[in-house]
Structure formats: C-alpha cells, structure tokens
Amino acid sequence: MPVSAAIINIIKQKLNVDIKAASPVSGGDINEVYRLQSTGGDYIIKINNRYKFPEMFKREAEGLAAIKATKAIGVPDIIFDEEVGDESFLLMEWIDAGQSTAYASQALGQQLAQMHRTATPRFGFATDNYMGSLHQSNKQHDSWANFFIAERLLPMVKMAVDNHELSQTDMRRFEDLYNKLPDLFIEEAPSLIHGDLWGGNYLISSDGKPYLIDPAVSYSNREFDIAMTTLFGGFDNAFYEAYNAEFPLQPGWQKRLKLWNLYPLLVHVNLFGGSYAQQVRQNLAAFV
Template sequence: MDAALLHAIGKEIEHATGKSLGACQARPVGGGCIHEAYVLVALTPYFVKVNSVARTGLFDAEMDALKAINAAGVIRVPRPLVTGWHGDRSFLVLEYVAMGRSGASSWESFGARLASLHRHVSPDGSYGWHCANYIGATPQPNAASHDWITFWREQRLGFQLKLAAEQGVRFAGADRLLEQLPLFFEGYTPEASLLHGDLWGGNASFTDDDDSTPTPIIYDPASYYGDRECDLAFTELFGAFPAAFYEAYDDAWPRHANWPLRRDLYNLYHVLNHHHLFGGSYRSQAQEMIHALNRLV
C-alpha cells in the first residue's frame, strides 16, 4: 500500500471514529482471491481491504450485509467502519479480530447461533434483498419475490446459466432442471431467513478470546433473505463442518426431513459461480450435478 493511500485511509478512520489513529503502518496479509488485504497496525488495529475504484460496489455491498448481520445481534461479524476511495483505489475498513482455534463446544455455539440468525426473517416475507449485491466478484440479483421457486429459478440458477451462455457454455439438462424445480419443494415452503449467503470454511472462524469457548465469527457475506438450507448446504460443499455444528443447529431449529434432496440444488449455484469465476473443472462438476439432480426427479 502506498503512502498516499495509507494516509487517505487513516484520515477516513479518524473521521469515522473521532479519534487520532497515531503512527500506523499497513502489513499485507494473504488469504483472499479478490482483494488486497492489510492489517493496519496502529493504536487500534484495523483490517483493510483494497481494490480498484471500479470495485467500490463490492465493498459497499459487503458493508451493508455485515451491518445487517451485526444488527441481528446473535453471531459475531467484524464490525464495518467505513468504505471510500482515493485515486484509482477503493477500500473497506473493518474491525480487526484475532482468530483462534476451535473445539467441539465452539462448533456447537456456532450451530446454535446460525440457527438464531436464520430466525431473523424478511419483514414482509419476501425473498431477496433491498439491492443487488455480489457473490464473490459476480453480481447477484436480489429483486424481491414472494415465490421462492421463482426466485431460485430466475435469480440464482437462471442468472448463472445465462452468464455461462455468454461465455459460450451450455449445460445439457439445465432447462429440464429449471422446469422441474417444484418437485424439489413438495410439502416444503421455506421461510425467508436472513442468510450469510457465502458460508463455507473460508468465511468462518473463531475469535482468539481468553474465554474457554472461542466465539464464532463469520465474514465476507453475500446476504439476502432466502431458504436457510442454502447456508447449510454450502457448508458441506468444500468439506463439511464438524458434526457438532449440525447437531447444535438441528437442536435449535431442525431442518426439514427432505432437506438432503435440495442440498445439491443449492450448491449448484455456487459451483456455477465458481465456473464463471475460475473455469477449469467446475464446468464438469456443474454438468454432473445437473444430471444427478435430474435423476432425482
């Protein structure tokens, strides 16, 4: 991070907090594939993400979702402080949180807290969000709908399939799958729960507190109101969370008996998005998932 950008970020922090930042330096950290990331070492440390000014919208959307989850008051997120830009660079400043190790009891706490988050439902019962946002770096439409099947067909799977078609990729059986979506929801109408939206192991951790049970913390959300099974399904796509997490979740709010039927239907959205972003083997994985889902119905 150059000195001019660091100075601009420091001024924004001081304006937002009303406190002097003091001497500071930016220490680069790894782990992300979209943004540059830094720990701002100062009297009070902060976590800072940086990207081109063209990506300002990603930071605004992330701040919006973090505020919504934080307002629910049931699970911790890094508190967002400010977004801004300087020259050709944009940035997001977050509370710095030291991460620690987990144990069975901390995973139980995570499961119970996620269930509590999902109890926060859309005020008018509609699915979607008050604005479009992003899943990773991909735009995510969120126009309000009172029909979940239509929402998932048009604004999740259909949108990703359109992106694939624009890249010259078409998936055999995709049209049939979209037509057969109601069969996955017989006897089940999900509540419009507040979702993290991008919940996998890379976007969850535990704080390095002095407590015997570290506090679960989630970050990098792509929030909207939707079926809570979406969050739970994605926790399994790249290696499931420990059993204690799911047991505690189900103790707090049991999942529908047929939820495994919909797991890959929800994860297909993320695999299609990974195909859009990264290509490679995600194309064949998405195709295999479509064939498998069609065989179920």
C-alpha cells in the same frame, strides 16, 4: 507502506490515530487485505479498484450490518468505507483468530440457526451485491423457486453458455430443472442467509467466539447456507447437530444439498472454468 498515503491520511484524520505498520493478510483473492497496527488499536483493511468492483465494499458493509442486526452471531465491527482516487476501501475491527474447538463449532451452528430465524415476507434483498467478484442480483420474489431460478441460476447459466463453459444441452437440462423445482423442496419463510458460507468465510476468535465475514446476504431458503458448508469442508458434525437442535431443517434436506450448490458451482464455472462444469452436470443429474 503497502497501503497508499491517501488512504493512510484519511484513516489518520478520521480516527485521530497514527498508523505504525501494515501487514498483508492471506486469503484475499479479489481484494488487497492488510492488518493495520495503529496507536488506537488494530484494524483490518480491504482495498480494491473502485471502477472494477463498484460499491463492493458498501454492499459488504450492508451485509455485515444486516447480520449484526440479528444479534445472533458475531461480525467484525465496520469502522467506515470510502473511495479515494482509483481505490475503494473498507476498514473494520481486527479480530485475533484462535483455534476451532468442539464448543466453538457448536456455537457456530447454534448461532447461524438463530440468525436464520430472522425472516421477511419476500425472497431477495434491498440491494444487489456480489458473490465473489460476480454481480449478484437480489430482485425480490414471492417464492423461493422463482427467486432461485431468476436471480441465481438463469444469470449464471447464461454466462457459462456465453463463455462456452456449458453447452446448449446443459442449458436445456436446466430448463427441465426449472419446471420441476417447485416440487423438489418444502417452502419456508425467507431467512436471512450469509450467502457465501464456505469454510474461509467464518473465523473463531481467540476467546472462542464465532464470527461471519465476507457475506453475500439475501433473504433466501436457509438450506442454501447449509448446502454451501458442504462444498469445500471446514464444518464438522458438531456444527450440523447444534444447528438442527436449534432450528431443525426440513425432512430430506441432505438430498437437496446438490440442488442448492448448483449456484456456487456455476459461480466457480464462470470464475475458474475447468472441472467445475463437470460438477455442475453431476449435481444436475441428481434431479433431471
């Protein structure tokens, strides 16, 4: 069995089940992911090194719980998370995936918009979390511009310059952007966002219900989620039409997609390097 005996024993004791099989699940770059078949049903388990990614699964569980609390869109039920030896793990309900349909895509757009209606007075979140494998700071701010600069762009630009992925010239161009940023968008109340909404972080169940997975939540400008959906594909016109019908985006939102995508692109620069630095420069050039 690929899952350690210590983890299996904890699950058996807590849930009073026997584990019959553990099958690897594709798509986990940071964690080992398995489908567990048990006498009590199927689960999905994510496992990683507790010292390399401290409290990653606690933060993920908090994000899923925050989304679930909106009662707007589905997330997998959290069974429990725990640490044992050098490992930490998160156990959740297994969801049988189905095929995406026009109806499911519309439901995803509509329900995401309903989730985005969950607002709070300040930008940020109660705890920091992770964006991929990188630490994500969520210190609270009164304005989106201040939050986006201080907690999103500044740490990633510094890391990229320190790693020689971006230059001092690039950093000065970002400084020009910081001065312009408050005038580039229309301020709204902070919305609860997924925070890492690319095509691999939602699924459609076998009965056609949308689920969000692997969140990096915060209370932010909701256009950030919409921008991320455009980076790597996986979302069709029905999704955007349903979203706008439920909670119309501010005028000019399409022009700001490259602005908000600076952050996930910077994350990719710091994780993978390569051509992502050039994409950052291209997006930046649209605004400074």
